[in-house]
Amino acid sequence: MSARQSRVSAMSDFNSTYSENDENKPPEKRLTAFEKLSRDLSNDQKCLKEITLGKRIAFYRIRGQLGTGNFSQVKMGIHALTREKVAIKILDKTKLDQKTQRLLSREISSMEKLHHPNVIRLYEVVETLAKLHMVMEYANGGELFNKISNEGKLPESEAKSVFAQVMAAVQHMHEHQIIHRDLKAENVFYAGTKLIKVGDFGFSTVSRPDQTLNTFCGSPPYAAPELFKDESYYGTYVDIWALGIMLYFMVTGIMPFRAETVGKLKKVILDGYYSIPMYLSEPCQDLIKSVLQQTPIDRLTVGKIIEHKWLENQEFPEALEEYNLNPALDDNGNLKDEEVQARNMLRELGINQDHIKQAHGKESRSCITGTYRIILHRLQKKKLGYYDILEQEQNHSSQNGNSGTKSTNSKNGKSKLCTIL
Structure with a gap:
């Protein structure tokens, strides 16, 4: 031709x-x-x-x-x-x-x-x-990851607004049975100083709440413990864990689980030990702890995260027509x-x-x-x-x-x- x-x-x-x-x-x-x-x-x-x-x-x-x-x-x-x-x-x-x-x-x-x-x-x-x-x-606002890497952690007041918008987006996804499987600060974008967009659905899939998945997807630092156990997993719980990692990164400027190699990172995540800085407010600390639970079913649901005290008075944009x-x-x-x-x-x-x-x-x-x-x-x-x-x-x-x-x-x-x- x-x-x-x-x-x-x-x-x-x-x-x-x-x-x-x-x-x-x-x-x-x-x-x-x-x-x-x-x-x-x-x-x-x-x-x-x-x-x-x-x-x-x-x-x-x-x-x-x-x-x-x-x-x-x-x-x-x-x-x-x-x-x-x-x-x-x-x-x-x-x-x-x-x-x-x-x-x-x-x-x-x-x-x-x-x-x-x-x-x-x-x-x-x-x-x-x-x-x-x-x-x-x-959008031309750049990645959330780059902003924090260049300017440092977000004040809690700013982090609340950003996280609320991310939560609204994830709630919309899960309502449509779409699991993102690659939620991280690199895939959250600024479309303005206060306007947030979640993107990059390259690893996304459709999955019912009672349906298990078995493909390891996403970035290892954001990976839930069950992903390292060579077992099937529930998509919503994996997304929720990643949200907890993202929140920690937003308010501290560092990752809760860190290691030099993926093998060592796997061990750190499975051990489940991490520290929360005392300068964070008690509600913020509580939300992080309630999301980063080793057992998937113990993690807060998306609905419970949205209702959490730390996110009081935040706006959660509704879906468009x-x-x-x-x-x-x-x-x-x-x-x-x-x-x-x-x-x-x-x-x-x-x-x-x-x-x-x-x-x-x-x-x-x-x-x-x-x-x-x-x-x-x-x-x-x-x-x-x-x-x-x-x-x-x-x-x-x-x-x-x-x-x-x-x-x-x-x-x-x-x-x-x-x-x-």
């Missing part, structure tokens, strides 16, 4: 639908944004060159690199129609074995099911012959306000009801769905006041002479939320 045929194949879900006969093509000035983009992706030499060089994929222009993983690299992208910044996780399919392919499939499936302010959102999946691209929410291209009617049989607005914005871009129907059933593997999700998520964040919060932070930063980050314009809805996976 030629390079051009590959490009055409990669864009088949919109090229075949929106190609036009030359004799019927309207003048340039009458093309909608969607029509112009679709035409350029098929015929414009600059666009085709960018695709060949890996600087563009489908509706996204690819920019600088954000991070790398064992099987992937993450780059920043810009959605050509909405101008929304996104994070694009790029995987080379030729290097993925069957196990990794299964994990990738689970990662996509898990992210499809989650709709929460504190969970990184999946917008679209774009697949070519050689690569798979996961287009996700983009699920978004899809199928009408989600309210009790009166009408579309919800955000969905009406999102569809109006799609029409302004030139995406009509016929286009939406053709995207039905493709879920994230449709450029129409991706555009819709980006627009709707932007509206949801605006409704929750996230843009106002971010704008206040930017203004405060500017007043203090810190111009290292560009300000966010809440009026035009441009987001600076992101993830580095």
Whole structure:
């Protein structure tokens, strides 16, 4: 297959639908944004060159690199129609074995099911012959791990807010029977000074509360004792243990279990001995002790952690409305306000009801769905006041002479939320 045929194949879900006969093509000035983009992706030499060089994929222009993983690299992208910044996780399919392919499939499936302010959102999946691209929410605040490593432990007042948001995210996951299996400070991200996102679902799986698992996943310093015993385990308890390790790290700046090798770390964790600094408040100490229990069933449940005295008066954000291209009617049989607005914005871009129907059933593997999700998520964040919060932070930063980050314009809805996976 030629390079051009590959490009055409990669864009088949919109090229075949929106190609036009030359004799019927309207003048340039009458093309909608969607029509112009679709035409350029098929015929414009600059666009085709960018695709060949890996600087563009489908509706996204690819920019600088954000991070790398064992099987992937993450780059920043810009959605050509909405101008929304996104994070694009790029995987080379030729290097993925069957196990990794299964994990990738689970990662996509898990992210499809989650709709929460504190969970990184999946917008679209774009697949070519050689690569798979996961287009996700983009944030520039960095990892919780790096913040603590560079600045030291968090004050308890700040740690409470961060941990409450993480707990809200994990509760949402478990309600959907999704076990993260890699909860750690490296997978918690700042989308603003006070806005937290949990990401990287590469080891996630679906598991009922009464169902056992047997695959060792995650980072050894966060691994529960039962993972080292070559026994089956319950996923929720493993996530809860990891939350206890994360909390300890947040408020002390160090890990409760430390060793030079994985073998020695295993022994330390199985022995179960660790010390809690006396400078921590009694409720904080009690919560750590109540979570880091050797016996899984003795650990506090997610619900009990949320109700714990240490987290009194903290906000636990609720799940967002699920978004899809199928009408989600309210009790009166009408579309919800955000969905009406999102569809109006799609029409302004030139995406009509016929286009939406053709995207039905493709879920994230449709450029129409991706555009819709980006627009709707932007509206949801605006409704929750996230843009106002971010704008206040930017203004405060500017007043203090810190111009290292560009300000966010809440009026035009441009987001600076992101993830580095």
